[in-house]
Amino acid sequence: MTRPLLRVEHLTMRFGGLVAINNVSFTAQHGEITALIGPNGAGKTTVFNCITGFYKPTEGRLALQSGDQALWDDLDTLTAGGAKSLRRADGGLFLLERMRDFEVSRDARVARTFQNVRLFQGMTVLENLLVAQHRALMAASGFTILGAIGWAPYRKAEHASIERARLWLDRIGLIDRADDPAGTLPYGAQRRLEVARAMCTEPMLLCLDEPAAGLNHRESAALNDLLMLIRDQDKTSILLIEHDMSVVMEISDHVVVLDYGEKIADGKPAEIRSDQKVIAAYLGVEDEEVDKVAAEVGL
Amino acid sequence: MDVFLQQLINGLTLGSIYGLIALGYTMVFGIIGMVNFAHGDVFMVASFIAMVTFLLLTTWLGISSVVLALFIVLIVAMVLTGFLNWTIERIAYRPLRGSFRLAPLISAIGMSIFLANFVQVAQGPRNKAMPALFNEVIVLRSSETFDVAVSYKQIVIWLVTALLLLGFWFLVTRTKLGRAQRACEQDPKMAALVGVDVDRTISITFVIAAALAAVAGTLYLVYYGVVSFNDGFQPGVKAFTAAVLGGIGSLPGAVIGGLLIGLIETFWSAYFSLDYKDVAAFSILAVTMIFLPQGLLGRPDVEKV
Incomplete structure (x- = not known):
C-alpha cells in the first residue's frame, strides 16, 4: 500500500535560459527514506530548494500531505482555489510552491540541512537543540513573561x-x-548534531543535502544508523541527496536519479543499481559511443 | 592620589551610563548588522520622559519618597521608551530590511534628526532642569585642600547599573529569548528555519535596547539635573565609540568599552584639558578603528570560503 507524503509533479525550474530541472515528477512515501541522486550539476539541490521554498519553481506542483490520506482527494480543489494550504482536524495538505521558506518549515513541517554545516557555532550543543524547540516553548511560556515568573506549565x-x-x-x-x-565539535559530530537539531523541530519530512559529505567510514556508518533510527522509531520520512553510493544503497527505500535536470530512473535501490541509463550517466561513455549506448538503453 | 581616586569614582559613574547606551548599539548591531544612529536620541527622549514623569509624580501626585518616585520613573521610562523604539523599528527599519545596506542607516539618521527636532519643538530649545536629588555625599578621605567624596547619586547609579546588567545577563544567557536572539545574530536564515520568529526577536531586541537606554537616560538626568533636546548626540556618539572599542556585537565588550570611555574622559579633563575631553574620547574611536578594528572583545571577521 502506498502512502504518498510528498508529490512532486512536473517540476521545472529555469534560471533565465538555463533549464536546471525539466519536468521532474516523483513521489516520496510516508515512513520511507527517499534518495535523490545524480552526477554533479544534475539539479538535485535545485529540487531541494524548490521543495523547501528557497526557489519558486517556474512550473509544477509540490504537494505535501500530513494526517489522513483521504486529503489527497482535495488536491485539485486546493490547487484551483489559490490558497497555500488546506488544514483540517485530521491533517493538512500544503502546496509548497506557494509558500516561502520559513512557512514551509513552520506550517508544512519540512526541516532541512544544507551542504555546508550551518550550526549556531557560538552556542552550546544543548542550546542548538533547545533553540530548535523555540516555538513550542514560546507558546507554552506566554511569550517569556509567564515563564520568567516560573509559571508551572511553562x-x-x-x-x-x-x-x-x-x-x-x-x-x-x-x-x-x-x-x-x-x-x-569534530566535523562528523557537527553533521549529526545538525540532523538532531532538525529533528527537534518535529518535522513531517526531513530533507538532508549530502549529510555524509566529508565523513570518514565510521562517521558515515554512524550517520546511517541515525537516519534509519529516525525512519523506524520516529516515523519521520527522509528525503536525501547523497553522492556516496554505499550510503544510498544501504539505507534508502526508494531512489530517484536525475541527470542534466531530467529524471532518468526511479525505483528500488536494487533496480537502480542495474539500470543501464544510470550506469551510463554515472560512468560516462566516449563521445563516439553515445549513439550506440543510447540505442542500447533506449533513450 | 586623592584627585586620582575622585576621578576614578566620577569616571566609573559616567562610564556606567555610557555602557548602558553602548549595550543598545551593540545588541542592535549584533542582530541586524546596522548601527542605529537614532539610539542616542532615544536615550535623550527617555531623559525627557523621566523628567516629565518625575515632576508629575512629585508635584501633582505629591509622592514625597524620592526612591519610590525614582523607581516608578524608571519603570515608566522603560515602558514608554521601549514602545517608542518598537515603533521606530517598525516604521523606519523593517520596511528597509533586505534593501541595500546604507538604506536603514540613512533612515536611522533621519529618525535621529526627527526625534531631536520633535523634542525641540515640543519641549523648547532651552535646557530643562529639575530639582537635584540625592545631594548627600560620603566623604572617603579628607585633607585640607581636597575631599574625596562619593555622592549618593553615584551610588544609586552604580547600584541600578549593576542590577540591570545582572538581569540583562540572565536574560541573554539563560532564557529562551536570549537563545533566540543569539541564534538570529549568528544565522538569521537558519534561525527562521528552525522555528524562531526572526522579526519578533528583532523587535524585542529593540525594546530591550530602549529599556537600557531609558535607564541610562534616567540616571543621566539624576546625575546632571538638566537635559536638552540635543543631549542625544554627544552621549550617543560616545556610547557608540564605547561599543566599537569593546568590539561591536560583544555585550561584555560594550560595558567594558563604556567604562573605559568614561574613565578616559574624566581623567583627561582632570589632568590635561577640559576643553579637549571630547577630542580625547573620539580619538579613541579613530585609534581603535585603525589598530584594533574588531575591538577589545570582538570576534575577528573571518571571511568564509
Missing part, C-alpha cells in the same frame, strides 16, 4: 524540551559535550 514545557534534547544528544553520542560550543 516549567513543564521547558523540562520536556530539555528531555527531548537529552534524548537526541544520547542518540548522536554527544551527551558528554552538551555544554561545549557547537563550533568546537
Whole structure:
C-alpha cells in the first residue's frame, strides 16, 4: 500500500535560459527514506530548494500531505482555489510552491540541512537543540513573561524540551559535550548534531543535502544508523541527496536519479543499481559511443 | 592620589551610563548588522520622559519618597521608551530590511534628526532642569585642600547599573529569548528555519535596547539635573565609540568599552584639558578603528570560503 507524503509533479525550474530541472515528477512515501541522486550539476539541490521554498519553481506542483490520506482527494480543489494550504482536524495538505521558506518549515513541517554545516557555532550543543524547540516553548511560556515568573506549565514545557534534547544528544553520542560550543565539535559530530537539531523541530519530512559529505567510514556508518533510527522509531520520512553510493544503497527505500535536470530512473535501490541509463550517466561513455549506448538503453 | 581616586569614582559613574547606551548599539548591531544612529536620541527622549514623569509624580501626585518616585520613573521610562523604539523599528527599519545596506542607516539618521527636532519643538530649545536629588555625599578621605567624596547619586547609579546588567545577563544567557536572539545574530536564515520568529526577536531586541537606554537616560538626568533636546548626540556618539572599542556585537565588550570611555574622559579633563575631553574620547574611536578594528572583545571577521 502506498502512502504518498510528498508529490512532486512536473517540476521545472529555469534560471533565465538555463533549464536546471525539466519536468521532474516523483513521489516520496510516508515512513520511507527517499534518495535523490545524480552526477554533479544534475539539479538535485535545485529540487531541494524548490521543495523547501528557497526557489519558486517556474512550473509544477509540490504537494505535501500530513494526517489522513483521504486529503489527497482535495488536491485539485486546493490547487484551483489559490490558497497555500488546506488544514483540517485530521491533517493538512500544503502546496509548497506557494509558500516561502520559513512557512514551509513552520506550517508544512519540512526541516532541512544544507551542504555546508550551518550550526549556531557560538552556542552550546544543548542550546542548538533547545533553540530548535523555540516555538513550542514560546507558546507554552506566554511569550517569556509567564515563564520568567516560573509559571508551572511553562516549567513543564521547558523540562520536556530539555528531555527531548537529552534524548537526541544520547542518540548522536554527544551527551558528554552538551555544554561545549557547537563550533568546537569534530566535523562528523557537527553533521549529526545538525540532523538532531532538525529533528527537534518535529518535522513531517526531513530533507538532508549530502549529510555524509566529508565523513570518514565510521562517521558515515554512524550517520546511517541515525537516519534509519529516525525512519523506524520516529516515523519521520527522509528525503536525501547523497553522492556516496554505499550510503544510498544501504539505507534508502526508494531512489530517484536525475541527470542534466531530467529524471532518468526511479525505483528500488536494487533496480537502480542495474539500470543501464544510470550506469551510463554515472560512468560516462566516449563521445563516439553515445549513439550506440543510447540505442542500447533506449533513450 | 586623592584627585586620582575622585576621578576614578566620577569616571566609573559616567562610564556606567555610557555602557548602558553602548549595550543598545551593540545588541542592535549584533542582530541586524546596522548601527542605529537614532539610539542616542532615544536615550535623550527617555531623559525627557523621566523628567516629565518625575515632576508629575512629585508635584501633582505629591509622592514625597524620592526612591519610590525614582523607581516608578524608571519603570515608566522603560515602558514608554521601549514602545517608542518598537515603533521606530517598525516604521523606519523593517520596511528597509533586505534593501541595500546604507538604506536603514540613512533612515536611522533621519529618525535621529526627527526625534531631536520633535523634542525641540515640543519641549523648547532651552535646557530643562529639575530639582537635584540625592545631594548627600560620603566623604572617603579628607585633607585640607581636597575631599574625596562619593555622592549618593553615584551610588544609586552604580547600584541600578549593576542590577540591570545582572538581569540583562540572565536574560541573554539563560532564557529562551536570549537563545533566540543569539541564534538570529549568528544565522538569521537558519534561525527562521528552525522555528524562531526572526522579526519578533528583532523587535524585542529593540525594546530591550530602549529599556537600557531609558535607564541610562534616567540616571543621566539624576546625575546632571538638566537635559536638552540635543543631549542625544554627544552621549550617543560616545556610547557608540564605547561599543566599537569593546568590539561591536560583544555585550561584555560594550560595558567594558563604556567604562573605559568614561574613565578616559574624566581623567583627561582632570589632568590635561577640559576643553579637549571630547577630542580625547573620539580619538579613541579613530585609534581603535585603525589598530584594533574588531575591538577589545570582538570576534575577528573571518571571511568564509
